[in-house]
Amino acid sequence: MGSRIRDTVRFLFELFCEVSPGDNQREPYITRKYPESYRNEEELKNIPKFTFPCQLENSFAQHYSFVLTSEDSKYTFCFCRYDPKANTAQVLLSHLPWHDIFYKLLNCIANLINSPERGELTSFLEACRIRPPMPGHTLKVTYNAGHSVFTCQCPDNKLPSIPENCNLTEYFSAMDTKCMAGLWAALLHERRVAIVATKPSRLSACVQAANATLFPMSWQHIFIPILPKHLVDYLLAPMPFLIGVPRSVMESVRMSEIGDVVILDVDANELRTPFNDLESLPSDLVSSLKKALSDKNALGDAVSRAFLRALVCLIGGYRDAIKIENGQLITFNPEAFIRTRKNMQPFLKKILQSQIFRQFIDERLDLLNSGRGFNDEFEVECNHYADKLNTGSGQKLKQQYRDWAKTVKKEGGAFFKNMKDKANPAMQSAVKTVRQGGKNMKSAVKGLKNKIPRTGSRPSSINTTDDSRFSCGSATPVSSDSSDSTPAHDAPPPRGAPPALPLDLLTEMEYLFANKNAQRRDSFPNSSHNSEISLPDKASCGSDSDLIKLDDSPTDLEDFDPLKCRDKSQKVEQIKSTDSALLHEYGLDFSQFGLLDYSAGSSARPDPANTVPKGWTTFN
Numbered sequence: 001m002g003s004r005i006r007d008t009v010r011f012l013f014e015l016f017c018e019v020s021p022g023d024n025q026r027e028p029y030i031t032r033k034y035p036e037s038y039r040n041e042e043e044l045k046n047i048p049k050f051t052f053p054c055q056l057e058n059s060f061a062q063h064y065s066f067v068l069t070s071e072d073s074k075y076t077f078c079f080c081r082y083d084p085k086a087n088t089a090q091v092l093l094s095h096l097p098w099h100d101i102f103y104k105l106l107n108c109i110a111n112l113i114n115s116p117e118r119g120e121l122t123s124f125l126e127a128c129r130i131r132p133p134m135p136g137h138t139l140k141v142t143y144n145a146g147h148s149v150f151t152c153q154c155p156d157n158k159l160p161s162i163p164e165n166c167n168l169t170e171y172f173s174a175m176d177t178k179c180m181a182g183l184w185a186a187l188l189h190e191r192r193v194a195i196v197a198t199k200p201s202r203l204s205a206c207v208q209a210a211n212a213t214l215f216p217m218s219w220q221h222i223f224i225p226i227l228p229k230h231l232v233d234y235l236l237a238p239m240p241f242l243i244g245v246p247r248s249v250m251e252s253v254r255m256s257e258i259g260d261v262v263i264l265d266v267d268a269n270e271l272r273t274p275f276n277d278l279e280s281l282p283s284d285l286v287s288s289l290k291k292a293l294s295d296k297n298a299l300g301d302a303v304s305r306a307f308l309r310a311l312v313c314l315i316g317g318y319r320d321a322i323k324i325e326n327g328q329l330i331t332f333n334p335e336a337f338i339r340t341r342k343n344m345q346p347f348l349k350k351i352l353q354s355q356i357f358r359q360f361i362d363e364r365l366d367l368l369n370s371g372r373g374f375n376d377e378f379e380v381e382c383n384h385y386a387d388k389l390n391t392g393s394g395q396k397l398k399q400q401y402r403d404w405a406k407t408v409k410k411e412g413g414a415f416f417k418n419m420k421d422k423a424n425p426a427m428q429s430a431v432k433t434v435r436q437g438g439k440n441m442k443s444a445v446k447g448l449k450n451k452i453p454r455t456g457s458r459p460s461s462i463n464t465t466d467d468s469r470f471s472c473g474s475a476t477p478v479s480s481d482s483s484d485s486t487p488a489h490d491a492p493p494p495r496g497a498p499p500a501l502p503l504d505l506l507t508e509m510e511y512l513f514a515n516k517n518a519q520r521r522d523s524f525p526n527s528s529h530n531s532e533i534s535l536p537d538k539a540s541c542g543s544d545s546d547l548i549k550l551d552d553s554p555t556d557l558e559d560f561d562p563l564k565c566r567d568k569s570q571k572v573e574q575i576k577s578t579d580s581a582l583l584h585e586y587g588l589d590f591s592q593f594g595l596l597d598y599s600a601g602s603s604a605r606p607d608p609a610n611t612v613p614k615g616w617t618t619f620n
Contacts (some may be wrong), residue, residue: 006095017092019051053228054246058084063103064200066226081106085574171209176292186262190240197266198247207244213307216378220355301392318383544590
């Protein structure tokens with residue numbers, strides 16, 4: 001899902017809860033939850049309403065899902081299992097879109113609740129609430145005193161397949177070729193799309209599967225797999241949306257009020273649209289897509305790959321628009337992208353303005369410029385398509401990047417110095433101001449030193465530990481006694497001679513830099529203090545079929561190859577630098593700066609002329 005999926009996930013699931021549908025006097029409510037310490041009140045308030053968006057059929061158990069969107073636009077996936085016998089629903093919240101695994105886990109939880117070992121539920125949930133395994137690895141949890149085992153294989157980075165992927169299987173079995181192709185075209189044009197069905201299980205599956213057909217792009221607008229009745233006004237929103245609407249909720253809406261909306265009726269296998277989105281695409285592309293989708297006995301990733309290859313024909317030429325220049329960040333040229341497909345330029349101009357394509361390009365550029373690389377099924381199909389047309393776009397990109405990497409490796413620090421010279425002018429102005437201020441400070445410091453008593457040691461009565469830095473003053477203004485309403489105008493008593501200041505500006509600056517760097521390190525996702533586990537990229541790493549890599553054989557540039565997908569388990573080399581080196585980059589030297597009395601000690605004052613390069617600003 002691109003930027004909507006969190007980069008770091010701490011637990012396999014965040015919360016388990018059981019929800020009751022309520023009655024005529026009471027709204028749906030949570031009957032129990034694990035862990036009890038979960039305190040996200042906003043999510044806890046919305047879970048019951050989304051779990052029972054409408055009246056559910058009481059004939060059979062069913063699985064369905066919905067999505068909660070956080071303030072930072074990240075998704076929290078909620079997986080439900082409704083049990084008609086108990087008339088309750090078990091819900092799992094996770095940051096991972098692993099529908100099949102969590103549906104299987106919900107079945108195991110339901111069996112445990114309905115068994116004599118129901119007292120083992122808490123210990124079982126505790127055993128499952130661990131860091132998520134890596135893609136393709138097997139999750140194994142033993143419970144019931146070792147007599148029962150829950151196992152499942154975590155999703156790998158392959159395309160969704162039938163029948164393994166429950167969402168795609170449901171979608172493909174419910175809709176015909178024309179409806180699937182028409183809805184896909186509507187999503188590419190970012191229309192207002194409503195999918196209608198009676199069963200929540202079928203409804204949420206079709207919405208999730210429709211979004212998956214956009215891979216490697218993903219829907220960036222309003223996304224609600226199941227719309228509760230209290231949010232029906234979302235259908236009046238003027239911006240693009242992809243919403244799953246229960247039939248009972250849709251029947252309460254006046255069609256004249258919602259305007260131009262693409263409606264997919266799953267139960268009737270019917271697509272109603274006021275637009276000609278499918279006709280705006282190349283006819284040969286549409287014919288190939290429909291032919292690939294026409295086989296209702298298709299298994300494996302045939303359906304997913306049909307949509308993927310259609311997208312390669314449309315936007316696969318983006319690599320020819322990648323602009324690589326020595327000493328510059330890698331960028332994207334929209335005009336060059338339009339020229340890559342001469343027979344579909346009107347569509348390319350439209351998709352350039354779409355949010356889903358912009359997000360896709362931004363992610364690709366970020367991967368290239370950061371050195372993380374990418375290697376997914378989309379790039380593999382792009383290479384096959386380029387070879388078929390004999391355009392050589394993959395080889396061209398490799399050669400351009402090889403030259404760019406050689407320049408970076410050859411220039412080394414000069415390259416980054418060149419980038420620094422092109423930094424924000426505000427930063428350059430700030431550095432200039434610091435330099436000028438340092439020169440003006442010399443005379444002020446010299447005069448201050450003459451007024452400070454010379455002592456050989458600091459006063460023992462003043463706390464010089466680091467803890468005193470955090471309690472050196474009050475954040476509250478000091479005022480006179482509140483009982484005295486008349487302000488005092490008496491002259492203040494004469495002050496005594498000030499004590500010797502235990503002040504060493506160099507020490508103070510070192511403390512400031514150290515604490516600032518510590519805060520910065522703690523904020524990094526990969527910091528050793530961070531307990532979160534980083535998720536790997538969607539792409540499968542190390543595939544020999546990736547033709548984007550710089551070379552098939554090892555070279556001296558292999559250590560700097562952003563197009564080569566790296567092993568996430570490999571430790572990244574720490575960048576070692578000192579704060580003084582950072583100051584030296586801007587010609588600042590604080591090595592001689594301080595208010596210490598060298599005459600009181602045994603060591604002699606160092607000679608600045610012997611340690612500071614010519615033309616630097618020296619604080620002494």
